[in-house]
Amino acid sequence: MSVYSEMETLRKEIEEKTRKLQEMEQENFDVDGVWEFTTELDCEGRRSRRLGRYEGNLYDGIKLYGSQCYYSLRCKRVGFLSIKNSKPRKKSVCFNIEDNSIKPSDKKDQLEKLKVSVPVGHTLKESNQYGCITLEWEA
Structure with a gap:
C-alpha cells in the first residue's frame, strides 16, 4: 500500500467519523x-x-x-x-486579605485566620506571590 492510498483511506475514515459525531451531537x-x-x-x-x-x-x-x-x-x-x-483538575487562585483583623501581607496570619472556614474539598497554602496565599480546589 502506497503512502497516498493510506492517506486517502485515512481521509475517508475521518469524514465518516466526523459525520457520525455530528449526528450524535445533534441527537x-x-x-x-x-x-x-x-x-x-x-x-x-x-x-x-x-x-x-x-x-x-x-x-x-x-x-x-x-x-x-x-x-x-x-x-x-x-x-x-x-x-x-x-476530568477534574486542580484550580487555584492567589489572593490576599485586607482586613483589620489580619496583619497586612502576613501569609501565616492569613492562613491561621482562614483555615477554620475553608470549604470541603478546598485547601489553603502559602503562595509564591508577595503577601498572598493560594486557594486550591478541584473543578
Missing part, C-alpha cells in the same frame, strides 16, 4: 462544554452584552453569570470539552 445534549453567556441591554433585546465565557457544566455557568443578566441569559455553546479537559 444528544451534553451540559458540559464551552459556553458563551450574553444578556440583552434593553427591553427590546436589540442590543446585547457579552458577560463571559465558561468552560464546564452549563448550570455552573448559569449560576456564575445569572446575577448579571437583564431579563435573561443567552447560553451559546462555542465548543466541546475534550475527554482530557472533562
Whole structure:
C-alpha cells in the first residue's frame, strides 16, 4: 500500500467519523462544554452584552453569570470539552486579605485566620506571590 492510498483511506475514515459525531451531537445534549453567556441591554433585546465565557457544566455557568443578566441569559455553546479537559483538575487562585483583623501581607496570619472556614474539598497554602496565599480546589 502506497503512502497516498493510506492517506486517502485515512481521509475517508475521518469524514465518516466526523459525520457520525455530528449526528450524535445533534441527537444528544451534553451540559458540559464551552459556553458563551450574553444578556440583552434593553427591553427590546436589540442590543446585547457579552458577560463571559465558561468552560464546564452549563448550570455552573448559569449560576456564575445569572446575577448579571437583564431579563435573561443567552447560553451559546462555542465548543466541546475534550475527554482530557472533562476530568477534574486542580484550580487555584492567589489572593490576599485586607482586613483589620489580619496583619497586612502576613501569609501565616492569613492562613491561621482562614483555615477554620475553608470549604470541603478546598485547601489553603502559602503562595509564591508577595503577601498572598493560594486557594486550591478541584473543578
